[in-house]
Amino acid sequence: MTSFWLATRPIDATGTPLSAGESADVVVVGAGLTGVVTAALLARSGRRVALLEARGVGAVATGNTTAKASLLQGALFSGIRRRHSAEVLRAYADANRAGQDWLAGFLATHGVPYQRRTAWTYATDRDGIGRLEGERAAAVEAGLPVVRDDATGLPFPVAGAIRLDDQLQFHPTMALDALLAEFTSCGGVLHLGCRLRRLRVGARVALHTSGGDLMADQVVLATGTPVADRGGHFAVLEPQRSYALAAEVPGELPQGMYLSIDQPTRSLRTTPAVTGDGDVLLVGGNGHVVGRAADTRHRVDDLDDWTRRWFPGAEVTHRWSAQDYAPAAGLPLVGGLPWTHGRVFVATGYHKWGMTNAVAAGLRLLAQLDGGSHPGWASVLGSATDVTGWPTAARLTGGVGIEAVRGWFGGEVRSVADPPAEGQGVVGRRGLRPVAVSTVEGRTCAVSAVCTHLGGVVTWNEAERSWDCPLHGSRFTADGRVLEGPATTDLPGVERG
Numbered sequence: 387m388t389s390f391w392l393a394t395r396p397i398d399a400t401g402t403p404l405s406a407g408e409s410a411d412v413v414v415v416g417a418g419l420t421g422v423v424t425a426a427l428l429a430r431s432g433r434r435v436a437l438l439e440a441r442g443v444g445a446v447a448t449g450n451t452t453a454k455a456s457l458l459q460g461a462l463f464s465g466i467r468r469r470h471s472a473e474v475l476r477a478y479a480d481a482n483r484a485g486q487d488w489l490a491g492f493l494a495t496h497g498v499p500y501q502r503r504t505a506w507t508y509a510t511d512r513d514g515i516g517r518l519e520g521e522r523a524a525a526v527e528a529g530l531p532v533v534r535d536d537a538t539g540l541p542f543p544v545a546g547a548i549r550l551d552d553q554l555q556f557h558p559t560m561a562l563d564a565l566l567a568e569f570t571s572c573g574g575v576l577h578l579g580c581r582l583r584r585l586r587v588g589a590r591v592a593l594h595t596s597g598g599d600l601m602a603d604q605v606v607l608a609t610g611t612p613v614a615d616r617g618g619h620f621a622v623l624e625p626q627r628s629y630a631l632a633a634e635v636p637g638e639l640p641q642g643m644y645l646s647i648d649q650p651t652r653s654l655r656t657t658p659a660v661t662g663d664g665d666v667l668l669v670g671g672n673g674h675v676v677g678r679a680a681d682t683r684h685r686v687d688d689l690d691d692w693t694r695r696w697f698p699g700a701e702v703t704h705r706w707s708a709q710d711y712a713p714a715a716g717l718p719l720v721g722g723l724p725w726t727h728g729r730v731f732v733a734t735g736y737h738k739w740g741m742t743n744a745v746a747a748g749l750r751l752l753a754q755l756d757g758g759s760h761p762g763w764a765s766v767l768g769s770a771t772d773v774t775g776w777p778t779a780a781r782l783t784g785g786v787g788i789e790a791v792r793g794w795f796g797g798e799v800r801s802v803a804d805p806p807a808e809g810q811g812v813v814g815r816r817g818l819r820p821v822a823v824s825t826v827e828g829r830t831c832a833v834s835a836v837c838t839h840l841g842g843v844v845t846w847n848e849a850e851r852s853w854d855c856p857l858h859g860s861r862f863t864a865d866g867r868v869l870e871g872p873a874t875t876d877l878p879g880v881e882r883g
């Protein structure tokens with residue numbers, strides 16, 4: 387499954403191998419939007435910056451997003467207002483506005499195309515109307531001119547909708563390419579194929595990676611959920627995976643950016659076709675907590691069926707999937723990790739609204755690392771150590787606990803002696819030890835089923851042919867290599883017999 391973005395504009399950055407004894411002022415780990423923006427801002431400000439990436443630039447969430455940079459964000463504003471003061475809500479809106487403005491300015495100056503669009507949140511049944519109204523009220527309290535307007539132009543019935551004009555959509559890998567060019571032109575160095583495995587914080591920070599070791603004065607973990615994190619921030623983030631597709635559709639398409647407030651979630655937007663001839667429709671939805679859905683294949687097919695139902699003649703050209711992290715306290719986690727004496731920083735927890743939040747995180751980290759004055763919104767939003775979400779965190783941790791017990795002690799004890807059918811994976815046991823066996827493209831692999839992060843038992847993701855951990859969202863290939871999440875080492879291979 388390759389996204390429309392990575393298929394139409396792959397990023398062919400080569401990077402530089404790590405050399406022995408390498409050192410930087412700041413090492414940014416992770417080359418998604420957070421990492422590339424932060425690295426570019428820091429390099430621009432005169433720091434010696436190294437950007438480490440385990441896979442490819444944009445390979446994880448940013449290359450698989452739907453790239454709406456909008457301040458109308460589903461039901462997020464009312465969710466934040468329920469837990470926080472009006473001042474915090476306004477700071478969140480200001481942060482996102484600052485992120486959106488910076489991004490629009492950058493794209494315009496660097497000739498990267500983007501489109502201004504009206505953002506809509508709509509309800510498909512009457513029950514959603516109250517939530518829409520709550521969201522409109524919270525958005526207005528945050529200073530956004532959100533209005534009720536049911537004339538969405540969508541081809542299916544909606545019970546009601548709210549809208550915010552003049553939002554932004556773009557092609558995320560084109561944007562990453564331009565940001566990366568900015569980074570390297572300011573002297574930044576990109577290292578690909580370097581997975582951070584461990585950090586040691588002393589007078590400086592020692593980073594141990596799969597591509598070699600290096601030293602830095604400060605480190606930014608822009609890895610989605612934080613890796614090598616003794617602060618346990620992964621425990622207050624819920625990993626949420628969802629699906630997306632691109633389709634060629636005959637005739638005119640609705641030109642807004644849309645998100646349903648009710649379930650199943652549907653996210654829609656258009657993007658210019660690469661042929662330059664008309665638009666392509668993008669549809670997203672059918673999300674779930676990572677590793678906790680047995681029907682991933684069905685969710686992909688269901689999105690196809692829904693698209694063909696409401697957009698007759700649609701031909702699906704690309705299907706993909708990605709995950710982002712929902713923070714327990716409702717606000718992104720951006721700032722210094724408490725145990726690191728101002729040396730290690732994180733930026734995560736965007737709740738699927740990273741296009742504006744990642745840029746805001748970069749701006750905030752620039753101010754924090756420079757020791758200069760923060761923008762007003764940054765001081766109000768607080769730091770990564772915010773504990774106001776602990777009651778919700780307890781709920782997240784409760785779900786994790788149930789999954790941990792289910793993985794180790796639940797389910798049937800299956801034999802792993804026979805190879806599973808093509809495209810299938812099963813978890814069986816050797817003694818007490820869970821073993822994960824799969825067959826992909828005729829190759830049967832047996833690996834430990836115990837996640838190398840903190841011991842969750844992985845489950846098979848049929849749609850993506852991967853092993854996914856239901857505890858904190860680590861994912862591994864069929865033969866055990868880390869794809870994403872907080873794990874930093876592969877699942878070891880085991881004998882099947």
Ligand SMILES: Cc1cc2nc3c(=O)[nH]c(=O)nc-3n(C[C@H](O)[C@H](O)[C@H](O)COP(=O)(O)OP(=O)(O)OC[C@H]3O[C@@H](n4cnc5c(N)ncnc54)[C@H](O)[C@@H]3O)c2cc1C
Pocket residue numbers: 415416417418419420421438439440441442443444445446447448449450451452453454455456580581582583608609610613626627628629630670707708709710733734736737738739740741742743744870871874
């Ligand atoms: C389906 C979907 C649709 C979305 N749509 C929207 C949208 O329309 N609008 C919006 O605002 N937001 C959207 N989002 C959210 C947005 O895409 C993300 O919040 C954003 O891309 C996160 O960027 P990031 O740089 O923090 O993470 P990522 O892009 O995931 O980058 C993290 C990078 O770190 C690397 N990495 C991880 N661990 C290590 C390690 N140990 N060592 C080295 N490198 C490592 C990874 O390989 C990866 O490249 C969506 C998310 C999903 C899942």
Ligand code: FES
Pocket residue numbers: 837838839840841842855856857858859860871872873
């Ligand atoms: S991701 Fe934490 S135990 Fe697997």
